[in-house]
Amino acid sequence: MGNRNLLVVKIVAFTLMLVAILWAGMEFYHHRNFAETVVLGEGVTAVKKLSDYYPAMKDSINDCNIYIFEGKEPGGTLMVIGGSHPEEPAANLTAELLVETAKVEAGRLIVAIRANRSASTVTRPGDAYPQYYRIPTPWGEKQYRMGDRWTNPLDSWPDPEVYVHYPSRQMLAYMDVRNFNRTWPGYPGGTLTERTNFAFMELIRAENVDVFVDLHEAELEYPVISTIVAHQKGTHVAAMTSMMLTATEFRIGMEYSPESLHGLSHREVGDHSQAVSYLLETPEPMLDRVRGVTDEHMLLSGKDPFVQMAGRYGLLYEKIDDDGWPIDVRVGRHASTVLELAQSWSDLNFGKVIKISGVPRYPEIVENGVGYYFVNPETVPSHRLAYE
Numbered sequence: 001m002g003n004r005n006l007l008v009v010k011i012v013a014f015t016l017m018l019v020a021i022l023w024a025g026m027e028f029y030h031h032r033n034f035a036e037t038v039v040l041g042e043g044v045t046a047v048k049k050l051s052d053y054y055p056a057m058k059d060s061i062n063d064c065n066i067y068i069f070e071g072k073e074p075g076g077t078l079m080v081i082g083g084s085h086p087e088e089p090a091a092n093l094t095a096e097l098l099v100e101t102a103k104v105e106a107g108r109l110i111v112a113i114r115a116n117r118s119a120s121t122v123t124r125p126g127d128a129y130p131q132y133y134r135i136p137t138p139w140g141e142k143q144y145r146m147g148d149r150w151t152n153p154l155d156s157w158p159d160p161e162v163y164v165h166y167p168s169r170q171m172l173a174y175m176d177v178r179n180f181n182r183t184w185p186g187y188p189g190g191t192l193t194e195r196t197n198f199a200f201m202e203l204i205r206a207e208n209v210d211v212f213v214d215l216h217e218a219e220l221e222y223p224v225i226s227t228i229v230a231h232q233k234g235t236h237v238a239a240m241t242s243m244m245l246t247a248t249e250f251r252i253g254m255e256y257s258p259e260s261l262h263g264l265s266h267r268e269v270g271d272h273s274q275a276v277s278y279l280l281e282t283p284e285p286m287l288d289r290v291r292g293v294t295d296e297h298m299l300l301s302g303k304d305p306f307v308q309m310a311g312r313y314g315l316l317y318e319k320i321d322d323d324g325w326p327i328d329v330r331v332g333r334h335a336s337t338v339l340e341l342a343q344s345w346s347d348l349n350f351g352k353v354i355k356i357s358g359v360p361r362y363p364e365i366v367e368n369g370v371g372y373y374f375v376n377p378e379t380v381p382s383h384r385l386a387y388e
């Protein structure tokens, strides 16, 4: 090949590379800046910011919305967060369902939909994750950012060689310094993720939260699944919730938060505040390592031939059949579990009753689909809209 031909090949290769970089860059930019619309249900009495509780969070990407529902009568305070791990969509969808439908008769409800916003602005390109997913509603499709388990490296970099958890000094994997559910109770002088957890702890203490619920999803290869993980202060309420739901709607277990495993919400929120802490897990086949094509369809249908085959060989901790684990089943489980926890808490704490109405439960959500309950943003005035 002559020098001239070589130059042409180099110019063509460089141009193709430039096009690929610009194309991908535009997609990443659009994903990072895509705003999800939330319609404030009539029960929402105020929308605050996380920085209202810890001003150092102001103007950071993790200064998320905090939705407040002040009840008609006094009582206890329930806080629910979604988006700890934004690759677990049943969590943020359930939190949004609460914001759009809940009415509080007694006590107070506090909700965060995107607890770790930064982690919802990046997916896992190396795992070929979809960037978005869409939920069908009676008025069209509602679009959401798919996210990752870890805070976006654009917002938190570099990672240490070893992550030393504060204050226990337990050593954890390096990338878990960006894992919102390994950095509780947070540290004001730490990384963005540690500072975000600290801000949430300030909120929990300032608002006198009684019951704290952290929503998650788990792979079927993982033993902590279809369960309520309970801090030791809250085992009675969790046991009652597990019994009631298993008798009436679906099977759900209960397990104790290990006392020496640090950084997780079910351990640290209970240890470092007055609140009783719980973490809920539903099955999400997309998180399984043995899965096949990782697309929006798998994300929403919860069906995958490889995970289903693993199930037939008895290699999983949760059953899976031809129906898979659709998103409506997963959101339905979370919605009913949150409502039942509030009910069981109220039954055992007469002075701090939390009474919530308006939120659909498992059978209705499975029947109608979660999108049925989302209101068309074009039909409400702009002051009743929020963006995530």
Ligand SMILES: [Zn+2]
Pocket: 084, 085, 088, 181, 216, 217
């Ligand atoms: Zn999780």
